[in-house]
Amino acid sequence: MKIWKSWRVMFLMVLFLITTMSVSFAADCRDFCIINHTGQTITQLNVCPTSSKDWQEDILGAGVIPADEDCYVSMDLAEKGRYWDILAFLEDGSYSTYSHIDLYNIAYVTLGKNGSVSIE
Numbered sequence: 001m002k003i004w005k006s007w008r009v010m011f012l013m014v015l016f017l018i019t020t021m022s023v024s025f026a027a028d029c030r031d032f033c034i035i036n037h038t039g040q041t042i043t044q045l046n047v048c049p050t051s052s053k054d055w056q057e058d059i060l061g062a063g064v065i066p067a068d069e070d071c072y073v074s075m076d077l078a079e080k081g082r083y084w085d086i087l088a089f090l091e092d093g094s095y096s097t098y099s100h101i102d103l104y105n106i107a108y109v110t111l112g113k114n115g116s117v118s119i120e
Helices: 002-026
Strands: 029-037 042-049 070-076 083-090 095-102 108-112 117-119
Touching (some): 029 042
């Protein structure tokens, strides 16, 4: 009888640890909306932590964001910092950099002309 209780307690502890770890990993994933008010189609969108200039792969993949349209993005931000920079390449070959954006506390990032940005 005591062995059964020990196993049951151990099982519940393991289950609690697994549940806690799942919640902490889920907390590192951020969903937000990029709104394109640049006046052109965004053909590529790269991000990197503000503390680095190691731009990650295009988060749009094969997609684009047409002018005055939006796109929902989900990113894994685990252990990479709170503030991020965004690099947007436009259809005419130019690009704009948007710096020091707090992706932990926002739902919408509006990219404007000449590097202007607003967040909500």
